[in-house]
Amino acid sequence: MAANDQQGSDATCEVAIIGAGPSGLAAAAVLREHGVGVTVIDEQPRAGGQILRQPPKSFSVAHWLPAKLYDRVKAALHAVSEQPHIDWRFQSTVLGIMRPSPYRRSGGGAHELWIQGPAGCYLLRANAVLLAPGCYERPLAFPGWTLPGVMGAGAIQGFVKSQQFVPGNRFVLAGSHPLQLVVADQLLTAGAHVAAVVFTQRRQQAWRMLRHPFVALRHHRQLLETSRILRRLRRADVPVVFGHTIVRADGANAVENATIAEINPSGVTDRHKTQVFECDRIGVCHGFLASSELARQAGADMHWKDHAGGWVARHDDWLESSIRNLFVAGEITSVDGADAALEKGRIAAVGILRSLGRIDDNRARNLAAVARKRLSRLQDFAAVLQQLAQPPANLALQAMSDDTILCRCESIKLGELQRALADNEHILSADAAKLLTRVGMGLCQGRLCGDNVARVIAETRGLQPNEVGPFQAQAPVKPVPLAALVRGRCG
Ligand SMILES: Cc1cc2nc3c(=O)[nH]c(=O)nc-3n(C[C@H](O)[C@H](O)[C@H](O)COP(=O)(O)OP(=O)(O)OC[C@H]3O[C@@H](n4cnc5c(N)ncnc54)[C@H](O)[C@@H]3O)c2cc1C
Structure with a gap:
């Protein structure tokens, strides 16, 4: 792909992978082995995701991550670093996933990604998208x-x-x-x-x-x-x-x-x-919460997995989400760890090859067999860990006092939310609380307070957190400087 695409002009590609962590890297390797054009987009300056956190190129770190537990992911990174034909787009944030406008004549592609790159915003159209954005700390x-x-x-x-x-x-x-x-x-x-x-x-x-x-x-x-x-x-x-x-x-x-x-x-x-x-x-x-904002913004079906990521994306056996040609892999499907993320990336890549008509069902089944076996074993262990790592049910509410700041972007205290809940019996969802109190309205778009807000509402109303729901996700899902919007396409 031409270098000036990085500079902010619109582009097309065969498969776009959002996230260069273990799942994105493993998927990129399988897709390239089958000759598919791959563009990998990541906010970070280098590949490796949360588990590797590669130091910037200008740093040289002696004995980088010597522990054995990083070996498999390092091998996946090494395998794609050698690949000359991957279009890497680092320091680039995907702000939204849209369907291309039916009125636009050129470009094609099943999905349109709204991206903020180093030189401004632009659109990238892709026949298939793999969403592999990982998780963040709860x-x-x-x-x-x-x-x-x-x-x-x-x-x-x-x-x-x-x-x-x-x-x-x-x-x-x-x-x-x-x-x-x-x-x-x-x-x-x-x-x-x-x-x-x-x-x-x-x-x-x-x-x-x-x-x-x-x-x-x-x-x-x-x-x-x-x-x-x-x-x-x-x-x-x-x-x-x-x-x-x-x-x-x-x-x-x-x-x-x-x-x-x-x-x-x-x-x-x-x-x-x-x-x-x-x-x-x-x-x-x-524990961790899945980075589910792009999947929710795109309108994919989600389901609740308490202590395995909260709101995670629903998918079929090939990790295709409820939206055609929008695949999901890694922690966004359930927080199961880095080794499981690698296997999910491989299975999703085979699913994409199958969906794009590059291989038939039989070949797909054979190609994914080893990864499926490994994944099942890894998920057995992850389930034990998730149970072990589960904090007491109402820890969020027990930990706070009335004047504890709940939403740090908007400086909303627990007491303010509780008074709003007492005054208005119709607040039953995180979105209703957001409208009336401004919780979740700030720069982080509820990533920091969303889980606590949902748990407080659930506890107060005698509901489960999944009944309260997450905040509605809108594009742009992450903050964008005005200058980037002015310089580039606004989507
Ligand atoms: C702080 C932290 C520390 C962790 N430490 C460990 C550990 O020591 N050991 C362990 O086994 N597991 C650890 N984990 C869990 C670990 O993240 C996963 O097991 C593994 O890295 C998951 O791989 P992944 O491919 O799903 O996602 P990730 O490795 O998280 O990769 C996702 C990538 O997507 C990118 N991304 C997300 N949203 C966007 C967007 N909108 N636009 C562009 N790029 C985007 C991110 O920058 C990131 O590089 C940690 C998780 C976190 C959050």
Whole structure:
């Protein structure tokens, strides 16, 4: 594809892949092996997605991600980096997925992507689109969570693993997801001080699940790795506290300490049983939410998978969404981890080849067989992890007080939402709450507050979070500078 397409002029391609993480990379490799023209679009400056977080080209990082758990994704990255015929579009954000206008005569393509590239906005038409935008950390709002120094544990990890930079001195990690053990280990290796790792789960509950014969037999490698990390933390005198949750962060201008409280056996936080840890960084880690905004904006059918990504895209066996030739892969289908994302990318690519008429059903079945087998095994383990990583049901509401900021873009406090709910019995959905209170109206478009808002409404009204629904997603799904709109096509 011509270089000036990157500069902001409209273009067409055979298959557009949104996201250069494991699933996008694996799909690109399969499609190129079959001679299909592929354009890969990603907001980041380099390929690899969240798991690899490749350092910028101007950095050279010695011993980049030496741990074995990154090997398969690194191999996928290596396989496509060697491919000369992929059209890479980095630092480019897809703002919306549209059907091409029936009135436009030229261009063709089943879908039209509205893209903000380095030189402005433009449209890219594609016969098929693979949506592989990954996930982000599930935020928990609690008193003090907006203080500088409170971060996602994965964000802390991003600095350490990608740039070998330790963003603080003394860390507390708190949440329900085992990723925080990996982050604690990486921080120790990088020379940081870890003041505590805090799990909402009770110790017995965690061990009961991990000792399940199915896990012990089929996933002993992961279990050994977990035991190794726990041993290292013990040797470094890092307290690993179970059955507790973070209840506040305090500090004059930035975090100075974290207060945790015990969760009693019925899942209720006991604010009389607290411990305080001095720290200048808190990494919060309650699992992940699928980056579902583009799928929702495009009008694809979604379904709710609590603790496996929240709102995820519905799809058929070939990972085609409810919209023809819009395929989905990776965490947007269910947060199952990086190795599963690779296999989903491969299956979706075979699905695209089949849908474009490049291969027949038989060939498709044969091509996808190995990936399907691996995926099924990986998803069995992911299901155990998802159950293990599940925080207590109403943690969001328990963690906040009346004056906790719930929507940080619009500075809306929990008390304001609760008063609106008390005053208006018709607020039953996240969108209704947005209209009346402005929660979710700001720059992040509800990515940070949406899950907490839905859980608060659900808890107050006696509903399930899926009955409350997500915020309506509109294009542009991410903020666009006015200058980019002025320079390029507005869609
Ligand atoms: C902070 C964080 C840390 C994590 N750490 C680990 C870990 O250590 N180990 C592990 O197994 N798993 C980790 N995960 C989970 C991990 O993301 C996945 O298992 C794996 O990377 C998923 O692959 P994917 O292809 O689905 O998505 P990703 O790897 O997330 O790739 C998606 C890509 O899509 C791009 N994108 C999204 N939206 C748009 C858009 N609108 N326009 C253009 N580009 C877009 C993103 O920039 C990203 O590069 C982490 C997740 C997060 C959020």
